[in-house]
Amino acid sequence: MTTLTCIAVDDEPLALGLVCAFIEKTPFLTLVGRYSSAVEALQGLLSAPVDVIFLDIQMPDLTGLELARVLERSNRGALTTRIIFTTAFDQFAIEGFRVDALDYLLKPFNYEEFLRAASKARQYFELVQRVEPAPAVATPLTIPPSDVAEDYLFLKVEYQLVRIAYSDILYIEGLKDYVKVYRQSDPDRALLSLTSLKTLEEKLPPKRFMRVHRSFIVALDRISAITRNSVQIGSATISVSDQYKDAFSHFISRWL
Structure with a gap:
């Protein structure tokens, strides 16, 4: 079974704690970081890229959509890190898919909804591994x-x-x-x-x-x-x- 490394990013402590608890509850997900801002998450991703980011959208300093665009440019077309947005605002759904988000969880969501999105991520990476000659591995951004x-x-x-x-x-x-x-x-x-x-x-x-x-x-x-x-x-x-x-x-x- 494919195991995916994940981080959670949310400026609301309760929401961040819930997503982290859901990740730790899911056998094929491994939580490697939790961040209260997108800027902190970007710093972490520079040294430790991951497979999946559970990402809030409305955050100060740098929004989830802005972080997604930064990662999209850094990946240069290689979909090495995929994003699942978590937000209380459904008006961002279209914009979320414009930055090629893998899925979109509307708060408040339960574990069944979370597991459905996480399973979609696992299926994506399993498909990539079957198609590509080498496993899809998250590669670092270009900044040392x-x-x-x-x-x-x-x-x-x-x-x-x-x-x-x-x-x-x-x-x-x-x-x-x-x-x-x-x-x-x-x-x-x-x-x-x-x-x-x-x-x-x-x-x-x-x-x-x-x-x-x-x-x-x-x-x-x-x-x-x-x-x-x-x-x-x-x-x-x-x-x-x-x-x-x-x-x-x-x-x-x-x-x-």
Whole structure:
């Protein structure tokens, strides 16, 4: 009997727990990961691709449909990872099949409905194995996982997920619900993304970046000059607010 590796992705803890319980209950499925966001799932898939993703659609930062499009482009026509959408909104059904989803589970669904979709996935992979000369094996995406973990940030810009090297970032400006990322490679054109500065701050390595103002995060290795109340990065002078002066003073002490 074919055994399929699976992950579950849902930003609702109860829904995520239910899908994981259904997967673990099914003999021919093996749960290898559970994620509360599509961005986290993408990071995991870079190092450990799977056969099937049980994927919610409505999620912050990156929706399930957007993740499906990223995977579709990365697979380049080789259907190595298949998606079963899980959502409370039936209006997404048509869009789900446009990205070649294997099936579509409408919440709330029971185990019988889940098992029917899972069996469809098993039948698909068994058919592929009979047709292909070699077993269908999920292949990694083209981005090296070590680079992603240590040197890159994924950011949703317009309708695509953009990979930005930490070494390319000069500073980041927060604008209410958006951020602007200024880069060394294109200093005249900032990347605009719908996310908060706080969310981005939590993703950045603290040894390389520092928040110096309510509206600014700076790359420490891009600072060319400092004063007691500001930093200079290229032609930009960025103020250090009182809230962040203690951490900034500690940073200054390394310069002295």
